Every structure is written in structure tokens, then in C-alpha cells.
Amino acid sequence: MAGLAVSALALAAPVAAETLAGALAKAYRTNPTLNAARANQMATDENVPIQRAAGLPSAELNTTFNENVLIPPGQFIVIPRTANTQAQINVPFYNGGAIRNAVRAANGRIAAGEEQLRGTESSVFSQVVAAYNDVLRDMAIVEFNRANVNNLDVNLRASRDRFEVGDVTRTDVAQSEARLAQANADLRTAESNLIGSKERYIQQVGEAPEALTPPPPLPGLPASVDEAVEVAVKDNPDIAAALKNLEASGYDVKAARAGRLPTLSGFGRLNRNDNFGGAIVPPGFPAQPSQQTSGVIGLQARLPLYQGGLPAAQIRQAQARQGAALENHVITERLVIQQVRSGFASWKASQDVIKSAEAAISANSLSLEGVRAENSVGNRTIIEVLNAEQELINSRVQLATARRNAYVAAFALIAAMGNAEARDLSLDGVTLYDPKANARRARGSYFDWSGREAPVLQSTRTVTTPAQDASVQGPPQP
Template sequence: MLRKLSLAIAVSCTSNGVVWAADVPTTVKTDLVSVYQEAASNNADLAAARADYGARREVVPQARAGLLPNLSAGAEMMNTRTKLDEPAITSNRSGNSWSATLSQPIFRADRWFQLQAAEAVNEQAALELSATEQNLILQTAENYFAVLRAQDNLASTKAEESAFKRQLDQSNERFDVGLSDKTDVLQSQASYDTARANRIIAERQVQDAFEALVTLTNREYGALQGVVHTLPVQVPTPNDAKTWVETAARQNLNLQATNYAVDAAEETLRQRKAGHAPTVDAVARYQKGDNDSLGFTNPAPQAGVRYGGDVEQTSIGLQLNIPIYSGGLTSSQVREAYQRLSQTEQQRESLRRQVVENTRNLHRAVNTDVEQVQARKQSIISNQSALEATEIGYQVGTRNIVDVLDAQRQLYTSVRDYNNSRYDYILDNLRLKQAAGTLSPQDLQDLGRYLKADYNPDRDFLPPDLAAAAAKNFERRP
């Protein structure tokens, strides 16, 4: 008797027996966009990246401060005791004073280049944050579809277990009436035990996939919406690797960030070289205190008059500083900056090559995935027809039980390969867009149109037309 695959996927084997998929309680299922929104709000890595950006952007006002006026104030309380031997005189003098100093850099080449480097670092930090945000989109999709992949794998594994259980029951029945020997029973038992062990592993993989989603979003999910089988499986647009590589060279966020890293290294080199240049500052100072504190000299000492009042001093001028020798520090810093610039340039070149390689590989992968999905789907039809033919041969004595078990195993392997190729296609598409720098939340919204709210893996892990296509294909066989 023919056993359609559609019958196998309608039931799932549990420790208590067979449970119809229609009897499984339904729960509210979360969609892809909602999971991404939770991740964007609660992901710890993204929060850390935002804090890092907030800290790194402060380098700009810190560098700008070196070019802005600097105002300081101070006060002094002093007590001085003076003792003379000839003649023997001892005096105590005390005084208080306060001062305010205003300094305005006029020519500070090193600080100007430092500001330029800081602005480049700020742009680099902003792009790296954007790259982290973009990567979260891909992480969300990877974790979401990892759950769906694991659930579909579990559904096919349960269906396989059910099929081997029926084969075991049939072998026992045939053995009881003398139509087969004990070997058939043992072979069927071994296949069933293996399928049962695989089902236990598949159940754990589903739990692991959900746990990864919890880590990403800090939220627990009971069920997720699944992907309908009408999802378009199409080649990339445009289907030209060179165009994708050119787009990646312009828009890849990590590559753009390294461009600013090189700019920052170049400005830092200029800053270090400027350490040899003179500096000019405008300085204004106001001081007020008694004559003892400020060192005021008595203008008429010959008259025997001692001045004891307060003194005010105001000064304004330019300060020129010419570096001559600093123990080799400046020259060493210049050499260091040269090496850091070379390092950054080589890192950019390495990343550029990686981006080109990844983009080409992912473009090739998407095209392969398109062919794989169609080929794997046809493989299911062919393997189902082969199983039906093998079962008939077993019933009439031209095939043995090993042939039947192998045919069943190949059928469910093809089922898993088909579902894996579907999810590989979805994720490789997103990875290609990330490499090109065009990945955005809109891509998740576009995928959301092909999610099914009432998706049941035990019922929907295969296209509904496969069983009918397989039966028709079998009928055409001679």
C-alpha cells in the first residue's frame, strides 16, 4: 500500500503516541519585524556600541578646546620670615593676592591638526555604529530563521520517525504471519531507533535556537511566524557581480569607516610633525594683592617711606615658544605616526579585499541558492516516487527491507535539504545586501509580507503541492 508523504507530515510522534497537528494548541506568533524592534531596543551589544560612540565623539570638543581661549584664576596667601645677621634684624611679612589669566592660542599647528584628526575619528565612530546597527538586522534574521529552520527540521524528523515506526509495525505484522524473517524486523527497529534519537536532538536544537533569540532581544517567544512557500526565489537584481562589487566599494559601512581611520592617521602624522613648529599665544593677566605678595619695589626707599598698600598689575602680550630639543620625543612620535598610518592603510586594503571577496562569493551563493531550491524541491518529488516504487517492489518480492528503509531515509534527507536551501537563499540575500552596504530594516519588512501567521511546522514545512506532484510523477512511470 502506498504511503504518501502528505500522510507522514500530518502527524507527529510523541512519547504518548501519535498527535494530530490540528490538535496542537495555537499561540500568538511573533513576526520578524517585531523581533527586530525588540532587538533594537534591548540588545546589549548595540547599547554598548551606542555608548562607545557617545564616548568617542567627545574627542572633537576636547580637541577644539585646545584652540579656544583658556581662562584661569588663582589666589595666594603667603607669610615670609626674614632674618639678618648684620645687623641682627628679624622681620615677618605676610600678604594675600589673587590673579586671573586669559590665554588665546594664535598659532598652534599641532592643535589644529589634532582637531582635524578628531573630526575624522568622529565620522569613523558614527559609521562603525551604523555598521553595528546594520549587523543587528542580519543577526535578527539569522536568529529568527534559525528557529524556523530548526522547527522545520524537527517536523521532518518527526515525520521520518513516524514513517519508520509504521515500517516497524508492518515488519512485525509480516513476521507474525510468516511473510518475512527476523532480519526485516531488526533492520526496521534499527532505523526507527536512529530516527527517534535524531528527533530528540532536533528538539534540543529548536530550544537552542529560541535561546539564541532570547540572548539577542532579552525577550522570550512562544512561537514565530513561518515563511510561506510562495516566497519568490529570484536571482539578485542586478545579476552582475561587478555592479555589486562597485556598490560595496562605495557603500560598505566598515570600508567607509576605514577611510576615515586613514584620514585620522594622516592628520595625526601632521600633528606630530607640527611638534617641531613654534607656537604663539596671546596672554592677558590681571593681579591684585599687597606689595609683599606681588614683589612690589618701594619707589622711594631713600625717603624712608615703606609702601604697605595693595597693588594692581595688568599685563598683555604675546608668548612665542620655539621647540629646540625635547630629548628626541617629537621625532619619535613622528616615526610612530608614520607606522600607524601605514598600518591603517594596510588594514583598509585588507578589508577592501575581504569586501570584494565576500560580495562576489555571496552573489555567487544567491544564484546557486536559486538553483538549489528548485533542484531540492524536484528531489523531494523524485525521492517520494522512488520510495513508492520501492515499497511496491518490496511487497511483490523484488526489493528487500533495506531498500525501503534507504529510500525513506533519502526522502527525508531531501526534505531537510530543501528547507535548508530556502533559508540559505533568504540569509545569503541579506548578507549580500550587507556587504554592499544597502541592508536596511525595509528588507525585513519586505520579508514580513511572506510570513504566515498560522504557520504550523508539522503541516507547512513542505509545499502543499509536492504530494500531488509526486503521485502524478509516479503514475507516469512505466
């Protein structure tokens, strides 16, 4: 399935105009939902070295200083103060496979997290596409309503003039006044909706919409719903993540079974005791050395015989979670299939609505011209003219809404199929984030004092963005 190409998303537009590709690129860099998902994936990457550490050698140094402030009577040898230093190293040899399987489970969840990050990208992009098209739709609707108010205002003045000469009745004037009042109310509602759409755009993109250009046609759309489902089952990131989590849960069961197996480790200890030459020794007793050093190496085997049922409970718990992961995979698959089939139906229905709305606009335009001409010779009433005008604006609003719905449904369909992520969009000026690079760094980290730079905010704050108004840039949709 072909992904979305930048050549399809990039439109020739005047300077300062915003394209859909540009909005998506800004969201990719500065959307906080996406940046937070990347940071969470970095945290998930660290589970491999965390689990692996239990299988690597460990070394520690302990020092204890004692000052004897109260010495009991009868002591022949008095040591006022001592310092004891112990160096110890432990080397695990065998742990029943617990660490090996824990590391495998951690790797599986890293892979699942990478798929979930893909899903987050497509989700954020779907919201950007919806917000972008919402602004375009609502700008068109505001323009239609403003034109309608202007037309009705002219109609009302004409009706009043005709009433003065006795050509129409007071009822005709009242009908014109009522329709103008309703049109003003509709305009206020449309302007409020436009402001809300602009604010949602700011929430997703981080900047106010400026002269948005119409979005380009979307490539890669399926020819049939069966094709869409087939691609989604193979490429959808949520399904892939569910499979990786299922795989990881299997390793959790193996790691839990290791709790009943023996373990073997080696150790070495070096002790040094120092009394700083301050030992008080009575006459006739041998002198106490000021320093003593000892060392030992050995093996330690542990064979669990009874642990109060703990390992059995842990195994059963891991198996239950594996069962849940198995069911979650089916849940996810069902959900994706429903989304694909519903999205395909919505996309197709919106395309049919577009055709119907375009035909309605053509017919209503012709009807309005005829009603106005017939009204001028007395064959039609004012209310019939008003109704014809309202039907025309209704069909225009329906067309703008259907175009928005069709585009958003098409993009959501592509997203559900797994082809609407950053790697598919090929956005200009964007360096793709590679989650595997951080995972490799985490797996290669063995030093206790390694770290990363302090987190820096990557997202754009919108608190300083001016509150939006109902201004419209560019012409409305036809």
C-alpha cells in the same frame, strides 16, 4: 541599488505571530551590541571639543593661604598670615596648525565611526536574519524527524505482526527496530539544535521566538557578481570607514609637524595679596599695606630649537600610521570583495540546491509509494522500504537547510553591498538613530559645566527569559 523596503519585509500574519521585520525592529531598539556601538560613537564625537579646547582662551583663578607658624629670628617685619589670589587668562594666537589639524583628524574619525556604526547595524541584522531562519529550519527538521519516528514506529508494529504470521523474518524486524532507534537519536539531535537556535534568537532579539512566519523574498539582489562588487566598493560601510580613517591619519601627520614650529599666545594676570592687616612692624618702619594688587598683560612666543628628537619621532610615527591606514584600506577592500563574491556564489549555489532538493522530494515521494506497494506484494524487502523513507526525509531536511542557507546568504550579500542597514529597511515603529545629531551637539559645546544625563540601559536583559524547549509553532516547511 534599491534598499530593502518595509513593504517587502512586512507580511500579513496572525496576531501574536512574529515577522522578520518585527524581529529586526526589536533588535534595532534593544540589541546591546548596537546600543554599545552608539554609545562608543558618542564618546568619539567628544574628541572634537577635546582637541579644539587647546586653541581656545582659558581662564583660571588660584588662591593660596599661608599661616607662618615658625618665624626665624632677626625679622624686622613679621607677617603672620597672607592670602594670595591670582587670576590668569591665556589666549593662544598661533600654534603651527597643530590644533586645526587635530580637530580635522577628530572630525575624520567621527565620520569613520559613523560608517562603522552602519557596519555594526548590518552585522547585527545579518545575525538576526540568520537566527530567525535557523529557528524556522530547525523547527521544520524537528517536525520531519517526529513524523519519521511515528512512521517507523507504525512500520515496526506492522513488521512484528507480519513476523508473528511468518510473512517476514526476524531480520526484517531487527532492521525496523534499528532504524527506529536511529530515528529517535536523530530526533533528539534535531530538538537540541532547535533549542540552541531559539537561544541564539533570544541573544540577538531579546525575546523568545513566537510563531515565526516565513520570511519574504529579498529585493535589491544583484544580477551579477560584478554588479555586486561595484555597489559594494561604493557603498560598503567598512570601506568608507577605512577611507575616513586614512584621511584622518593625513591630518595627524600635519599636526605632528607643527611640533617644530613656533607658537604665540597672549596672557593677562591679576594678583592680589592680603595680609589681613596683621603685619607686625617695628617703630620707625613704614606701615605695611594690608592689600596689594598688581596686574600684567603680555605676549609669549615660543621657538623650539632642540627637543631631543621628539617632534621628528612623532612625525615618523604619524607617517607610519598613515601607511598602515593606507594598507588597511586595501585590506578592507579585499575582504569586502571576497565576501561579496563568496556570498554571491553561496546564494546562487543554494538556489540550485533548492531546485535539486525539490526535485528529489518529488522523486523520493513517488519512489516510496512504489516501494511500499511492491513490498505489499512481496517484490520489495522491509529494508528497501526503510531506505526509501530515509531518503525522503533526507531530501526534506536538505530542502529546509538550503532554503535557510539561500536566504541568509542573500541577506549577507546585500549587507556586504552596504544596503542592509536600518536606513534601508524602513522598519515600522522604529525611529532611526541619528549619530550626526550627537556630533553636532558635541561640536556646539563650549561650556565646562555642560553634560548629559546618566546612561540608562537600553537593551533587553534575557536572564528572566524561560529556557527554551523543542516545541514547534506552526506547520513545517514543505
